Amino acid sequence: MEELKELYQQIILDHNKSPKNYGKMVNCTHASEGYNPLCGDRIKIYAKVENGVIEDIKFEGEGCAIAKASGSIMTALLKGKTVAEAQQLFEEFQHLITSDVRSNVDTEKLGKLAVFAGVREFPTRVKCAGLAWHTVKAAIEKKDEVVTTE
Ligand code: FES
Numbered sequence: 001m002e003e004l005k006e007l008y009q010q011i012i013l014d015h016n017k018s019p020k021n022y023g024k025m026v027n028c029t030h031a032s033e034g035y036n037p038l039c040g041d042r043i044k045i046y047a048k049v050e051n052g053v054i055e056d057i058k059f060e061g062e063g064c065a066i067a068k069a070s071g072s073i074m075t076a077l078l079k080g081k082t083v084a085e086a087q088q089l090f091e092e093f094q095h096l097i098t099s100d101v102r103s104n105v106d107t108e109k110l111g112k113l114a115v116f117a118g119v120r121e122f123p124t125r126v127k128c129a130g131l132a133w134h135t136v137k138a139a140i141e142k143k144d145e146v147v148t149t150e
Contacts, residue, residue: 008115015069020076025058033146034135036127039064042146043071045135052082054140064128066119071132073112083140089113090137097126 025031025046035042043061047054057078059071074093078086093113096105101120119125127149138147 005118008118011112011115012065012069015072016065019059019068019072021058021072021079023058023060025056028056028058030139030142032135032139032143034061034131034138034149035146036063036067036131036149038124038127038149041067041128041131043067043131043135045071045075045132045139047136047139049083049140052084054078054081054083054086057136059132059135063131066116066125066128067131070116070129073115074132074136077112078136086136086140090133093133094130096120097129 024044025048027048028046029049030047031044033042033044041061041063043059043063046058048056057075059075063071077089081089092110093116096110096113097116097119099120105114105117107114116129119129131149134147134149138145
């Protein structure tokens, strides 16, 4: 268990250091801004959606290692997915980070997302991990306001 925790921490640190899909997108069809009032960090999500499929997705902004790693892993996962699949993954991720800390994590089903199971022990970190996901949900649902993690 301790080894798994270390591996998860390492994955988060690696994604923070070299985030995937980081930067602006000029020809996006969907965009949204997310805000974490607990720390003041903000991120933006840009997506290019065609025929209900997320063809491309990027993120940028300020955030701690968990928020940045979450944006990196999330964008890598959502690229090529349908909007419906993205919404389903949002639900699964939300369930993961807000579930009881003693409940088992289905690592097979969740894949890389399982690295965020550790945030369940730290309520403020749940907001960090969820920031990119709340923002992408607003973007693909075309909500035109800044979304917060509250
Ligand atoms: Fe701001 Fe994590 S401390 S998003």
